[in-house]
Amino acid sequence: MRLIDELKAEHLLVDQVAGSLIRFAEQATTGDTSAEDVADFVHFFRVFVAGYHHQREEETLFTVLVERAEVPAERGPISAIEAEHRAAAKLVDELEVATGGADAADVARRLAHHLWEHVDKEESVLLPESIERLRRNGVTRLDGRGQTAEEESARALGEQLTERFPPLDDPEIVRGDGCIACSAFGETCGGIETEWWSTWEREYHRSLDEG
8 A cells, every 4th residue: 555655664764863863862962963953853853754744644544544444543553653643743842942962862862762662563563454454444545645845855854864863773772563562552552452353353363373
């Protein structure tokens, strides 16, 4: 499906820019960053990530899942992902007003960690499950809107940020796949099996395990 293929490709850039935030954080602690650097990160996340990437997830993918695949919107993975979109926006707001140095470094690291977990759960759970569920309900084509000129520019800015701040991993973070690795699991979301699976699906997967 075209939209999901596009979202997955965009995740690669978001993942890389998160690594650039870790590099930025290291340099911020020594005063080797500028207000322009912060403004560029903020612009990328607001225009390309929130304004384009997240918008198409929520307004196109999630809407079709609810309307055509009987997926609940008010609880479960969709609700959890939308809450994470709002949390990311708040972290971007914090980064914008950070005074530099250790303050900016702390926000940058928290935003990077948040984005990495978010990308992992969408790549390992949300998108694969969405493809299967949509196809099962007769949806084999899903297109999203094209980019505006401003969004194309913001995407290019993100790529420039990965060159200006070569991405770094963070040894404090252990990345993982599946619902168990999700911080919302057991808190605000019961996981795919609880929230999305029908009785038929539970019985089907149980038979596979037993067989």
